Amino acid sequence: MTTPDVHLLTGAYVLDALDEPERRQFERHLAECPECVQEVAGLRETTVRLGLAVSETPPAGMKEQVLARIGQVRQEPPGIGYPRVPARRGHRWPVRLVSVAAAVAVAVAAALGVVAYQTQSRLDAARAQLSQVRSAQNAVAELLSAPDLRAIPAQGGRAGGGSVLVSRQLDRGLLFVSGMPDQPATSTYQAWVIADGTAKSIGVLGPAGRTATPLLFGSLGGADEVAMTIEPAGGSREPTTSPVVWFLL
Amino acid sequence: MDDSVRAIPSLRGGGLSPEDLLAQVARGSEAAFEQLHDIVAGPVFGVVRRVVRDVAQSEEVAQEVLVELWRTAPRYDPAQGSAVNWALTLAHRRAVDRVRSAQASADREQRVGTMAPGREFDEVVEAVTARLEREQVRRCLSTLTELQRESVLLAYYGGHTYPEVAELLRSPLGTIKTRLRDGLIRLRDCLGVTR
Numbered sequence: 001m002t003t004p005d006v007h008l009l010t011g012a013y014v015l016d017a018l019d020e021p022e023r024r025q026f027e028r029h030l031a032e033c034p035e036c037v038q039e040v041a042g043l044r045e046t047t048v049r050l051g052l053a054v055s056e057t058p059p060a061g062m063k064e065q066v067l068a069r070i071g072q073v074r075q076e077p078p079g080i081g082y083p084r085v086p087a088r089r090g091h092r093w094p095v096r097l098v099s100v101a102a103a104v105a106v107a108v109a110a111a112l113g114v115v116a117y118q119t120q121s122r123l124d125a126a127r128a129q130l131s132q133v134r135s136a137q138n139a140v141a142e143l144l145s146a147p148d149l150r151a152i153p154a155q156g157g158r159a160g161g162g163s164v165l166v167s168r169q170l171d172r173g174l175l176f177v178s179g180m181p182d183q184p185a186t187s188t189y190q191a192w193v194i195a196d197g198t199a200k201s202i203g204v205l206g207p208a209g210r211t212a213t214p215l216l217f218g219s220l221g222g223a224d225e226v227a228m229t230i231e232p233a234g235g236s237r238e239p240t241t242s243p244v245v246w247f248l249l
Numbered sequence: 250m251d252d253s254v255r256a257i258p259s260l261r262g263g264g265l266s267p268e269d270l271l272a273q274v275a276r277g278s279e280a281a282f283e284q285l286h287d288i289v290a291g292p293v294f295g296v297v298r299r300v301v302r303d304v305a306q307s308e309e310v311a312q313e314v315l316v317e318l319w320r321t322a323p324r325y326d327p328a329q330g331s332a333v334n335w336a337l338t339l340a341h342r343r344a345v346d347r348v349r350s351a352q353a354s355a356d357r358e359q360r361v362g363t364m365a366p367g368r369e370f371d372e373v374v375e376a377v378t379a380r381l382e383r384e385q386v387r388r389c390l391s392t393l394t395e396l397q398r399e400s401v402l403l404a405y406y407g408g409h410t411y412p413e414v415a416e417l418l419r420s421p422l423g424t425i426k427t428r429l430r431d432g433l434i435r436l437r438d439c440l441g442v443t444r
Contacts, residue, residue, distance in 0.1 A: 008427055008430055011401075011426070011430030011431070012429045012430070015401070015405050015429060016341055016345045017409065017410050017411040018411070019412075041329070041330065042437050043434070043437060044334065045330065045331075045437070046436050047341070047405060047433070048330075048331070048333060049386055049436075049440055049442070050386065050405050051292055051295070051296040051337040051340070052292050052337075054299050054406070055291040055292040055295040056294050056295035056298055058290050058293075058308070059294075059308050062290070062294070062312060063283075063286060066286060066290075066315045067279070067283060070316055070319040071279070073316055073319060074320070075275070075321075075322060076323055076324055185312075
């Protein structure tokens with residue numbers, strides 16, 4: 001495509017009427033065409049007027065939901081650029097949990113010999129994080145080599161499942177779940193250890209209800225059950241719904 | 250660029266401009282975000298709803314846009330446009346993303362193929378005309394040629410790609426590409442957008 005032709009795409013560009021390849025091509029052209037940048041700015045402001053003209057009162061309750069969600073979303077670092085629409089993705093995990101999860105994933109993969117499905121790059125990324133979370137890794141490695149390690153299958157999961165690895169000797173366990181349906185932004189999965197009918201939270205499994213990540217927990221005491229319930233976003237002090245999945249230790 | 254903000258009384262509010270608020274949001278202020286939300290939620294929802302149509306899906310997309318606004322606030326650079334501009338750019342892109350997702354695009358292709366020419370355009374125009382609170386936008390749209398106006402409205406409110414617009418309007422691709430640009434330029438000049 002010759003330059004004059006590309007230049008004609010300013011209108012289609014600000015109207016989001018280009019397909020992905022053409023849009024990328026046009027953005028490359030923008031980088032070296034100051035007049036185009038100027039024209040795009042003016043035309044984009046024009047489309048804003050078209051947008052303002054159709055302003056509409058949002059449904060009741062939308063604001064509350066948005067405000068609740070931003071409390072769980074970390075902001076990006078400063079940078080340059082117009083907002084791009086990234087590939088859709090869920091909420092970010094707290095950094096500590098991600099690191100622990102990465103360490104756990106590597107340790108477990110190595111121990112169970114299931115590295116095959118991991119791509120090299122994912123392993124590399126996980127290994128890079130590993131150095132920062134030595135203690136979590138050690139805790140998992142120790143657990144995996146415990147003489148009394150037992151694997152307990154999930155019960156009750158209509159969709160998804162998982163297992164708990166537990167060592168009474170080390171007073172420590174590791175919870176895996178996967179394939180559970182994602183929860184809407186307003187609710188989350190929460191995991192509990194239950195002893196004598198009293199539940200103690202061992203963690204909220206991700207703001208978006210992602211559950212594929214192992215969760216390390218300690219202080220088993222005399223616990224006889226690990227269970228997961230669905231709770232309002234942010235978790236509850238004690239379970240407020242019946243467990244969707246449980247593990248009898 | 251502040252024209253668009255000045256022109257809408259509800260956007261002026263008291264105190265801080267949307268740009269000031271967005272700068273505070275970039276530093277993590279949830280209180281500023283709440284104020285900014287009240288300013289942009291209506292336009293954001295309106296744009297998304299125009300493109301996506303289904304109310305439930307529109308609310309979902311509008312929520313994503315507003316959360317995205319929070320998340321990307323530190324990247325906002327006032328030199329590139331107003332805060333409302335930033336929010337609506339995000340809103341329109343998210344909305345077209347939604348309607349162009351795999352399943353939707355299959356449906357749309359079929360619709361584009363079988364639709365009587367002009368029908369969707371009439372719907373759009375009717376809805377827009379009924380809702381155009383802004384005399385000026387309506388007046389300026391009327392200064393466009395018919396093909397310019399139809400092209401711009403189908404692309405912006407209909408969320409169509411320009412090849413789809415060309416098919417809907419039974420016009421050559423190159424013509425539509427040009428009409429989108431010169432239509433917007435005419436609209437820009439009529440509205441007195443100064444950038």
